[in-house]
Amino acid sequence: MTRDVLRMLAEARPQELDPEAPVDEGTRRAELTRAMTAPPRSTRVEAVAPARRRVRPMWGLGLVGAAAAAALVVATTATGPGDPGTVAGPKTGGTPKGEARTPVTMNAQTVLLSAAAGADKEALTTGAYWHVLRTNRAHHQVGKGENRYMIVTTDTDEGWTPNKPGGKAWGRQQYLGAKPLTAKDVAAWQRAGSPSSFKIDFSTRGGTVKPANYEVAPGKARTSSSKLVNDDKVFWLGRNVTMKDLRDLPADPKRLKASLLRWYGGHSTETTSEPMKADDWLWAVTKGLITDMPVTPQVRAGAFRMLAQLKSIKAVGPVQDGAGRTGTALVLLERTKNYGTLEHRLIIDEARGRALGYDIVSLKPSGADAMPAGSLLSSSTIDEAGWTNVAPTKADAAGG
Template sequence: MNPMDRLRDARPAHLGGTGIDERTRAAELAYAMGRPREVTARRRWTRPVLGLALTGAAAAATAVALITQGATAPAQGPALAIPAPGSSSGAPATTPIELSASAVLLAAAEQADRQPDTTKAYWHTATVTRGLMTVDGGYTFVDQGRSESWTPSAAGGRTWSRTRFLGAKPATPDDEAAWRAAGAPEELRVKVPGKKAELILPTRPGKERVESYPPADGDKVFWLGRNVSMKDIRGLPSDPAKLKAWLLRSYAGHGTESSDTPMSSDEWLFTVASGLITDMPVTSATRGAAFRMLSALKSIEVQHDVTDAEGRTGTAVGIEQKSHVRDGSAPDGVLRARLIFDESTGQALGTDNVVVRPGGYQADLDPGTIWHSVTVLNAGWTDTRPSS
């Protein structure tokens, strides 16, 4: 199969963009092909290490929580307890107040505005990506990999990446017991809806890979509805209405990856703005504007006390999106795309996708399952990069 077709088909609609140049597509392919390699009659894809090069649609996707099957996510998080007048913070006399998504996002915007705003030679991010796979035998595994990216702040520099596939592991103790009962195979076969060929999912970690490549078109280093330069990113509006207008210039009524899947402007803005907030080197004022822009979207829901894969607790805001298989071999499903962040700082912890209605590529997963996630371990400026 053509690798580009595989990339477009295998990735959910919220993880990418259309009209991406071939160099950016190649960077995305390193990310998407970190998924299991495909088996052909007597030949297999050489399995690249999972890589999240933040110079393309993959940047719009970065985030999230440990994937566990059957962990039901409530539609609304627990109430935030505000101490009643005259009571101590630990006293039982509290008045529970259910904060709206809008209020939570506006509070995060205030915190984002206060963060330091300096630049150095490179914008550095480190993430761990996890995806849920149902393998032959009926048990479920987590496919996982770590990646880092160093994007130059000055025009003419080169982007660096360091990636490593971490090996697949059973999602639950029951899955591990089933896998061991089957002889604990080191390679697992995975069937993908709409595909005749199978994928192979290794359980052993891969080797670390360090790569370097020049910007697309001389200066394009990120994807934000379209390919953009570091200058574009740093010059984004700090006014939420102007930022929304800037982003919507790239909206064409469909998903960020596939033109076959209709997507509302709210869904599209949430997808793109989540990437902006999560791991792009925007100014503090622009990040605050992105939170304020999202606060005005009526379809956003909030959940408190969400734990990510690193054990960090944060707040999640999310929006429902369709899960669609292009050839119609599985009924459409519904996912909730979530942005998880620390309310005290406005810093993103990651993103994830929770199954709301099984279907599409998640047809065999239970509602509440976290199907895909990206946890952000680091996002900030540095003067160092990997050695060649």
């Protein structure tokens, strides 16, 4: 939670790169955006951030996630392009866009058991690669005082994780540009001379890191690959795990809970110096299992049933994710030292038993750069998650 952005970026770089080597502005900007809009620890390996000894992708930043890195960040997301090679695992569609309704408190246990029933209906499928596509948007404050306005930056990232040991993990990221958020922000931007780029200072507990430059114009897509840790470690589930480990997970909720808690050490998913309750740790780990890990539908159903036994989880609905899809939010509160009280929202398609996205909302903000209470601090939608037989090639990587 207290790691600064520079450390995030250093850990996100490929192992084969010199950590002191210069990073081009486009790569740095994309890394910052993904790191800052990241939900709590996910589980997918990204080729742009090859696996380290502890396998963790760009957005895996603990329960508080990127919101702890800077209260400047707010994010929403939009749907990304499809994958013509997908052979299994339906797109995370959710209910189509429609007239927004006022969210109400729901019975979390009922919601989770309903999601479990939905997951149980999904057919078991497989393929050569597990493919996940996400779209992220981050809101940043620009300027000071009366001249302050908001901009929104957008990027997409997707990954292909091999089903068999010895394969390569592929990743593709693209920065899609920046623009003022609302009509009021457009007016302020125009008064500022309609700048074509924005310099953002990311606050940390230790000061201010070197600013990132966000351009209005989009960047090129970047495709790259990396070897798996020990040729078979692909995800993080309280520890580094293999595809076989995931296939061997029990679907029974009690056995699944016991299996996961074997790796609980009384501290957070990020650092041993930060105590974390077992239920909070279980939420952080299971969230990744539900959102983007290639477990069987039955194990995902078991995960929902396991979470249904946690009294700390609440439910609110209907809500919309960043892509405008309607779902139900599973809610967990977190009280932080430096950033106030945060509300973590795992948005799910209850009928299908699939995750749509993950939001973090500031309920009781604190800190110099804090957003107003009720602000969405970070969000990520899962546009696609499923098996495919098609992945990028060396030619794709050479072309960007």
